[in-house]
Amino acid sequence: MEKLLTLPGVARKTANVVLGTWFRKAEGVVVDTHVHRISRRLELTTNDDPQKIEQDLMRIIPRDRWILFSHQIIWHGRRVCIARKPKCVDCPLENICHAADKTWSTVDMHKNAKA
Numbered sequence: 001m002e003k004l005l006t007l008p009g010v011a012r013k014t015a016n017v018v019l020g021t022w023f024r025k026a027e028g029v030v031v032d033t034h035v036h037r038i039s040r041r042l043e044l045t046t047n048d049d050p051q052k053i054e055q056d057l058m059r060i061i062p063r064d065r066w067i068l069f070s071h072q073i074i075w076h077g078r079r080v081c082i083a084r085k086p087k088c089v090d091c092p093l094e095n096i097c098h099a100a101d102k103t104w105s106t107v108d109m110h111k112n113a114k115a
């Protein structure tokens, strides 16, 4: 990690991708725009700063899941929990999600969510 961070243009996100995906070393959790958005929607963090979000995720996600977690959340963000109009009707996490911008819900407190 320390050596990667000395390279021009490389910050923790890129270093975590290289270490996790190429070297299979879990030194941190990748926080890109999808992980940022979905971690907040799922209340895994209340922070807005990527480094603080990463610290929150590292506290609650078991280390042996850090690499896979990022890939799963990034794909979830590309396919279902998209930024502008999440496809909540297709989401397997819908019943545990209390995001303010949900578009559909089975949960009473979100019954006014509109697709």
Ligand code: SF4
Residues within 6 Å of the ligand: 041, 042, 080, 081, 082, 086, 087, 088, 091, 092, 093, 094, 095, 097, 098, 099, 101, 102, 103
């Ligand atoms: S229910 Fe909607 S907002 Fe919540 S995680 Fe699923 S797609 Fe995202």
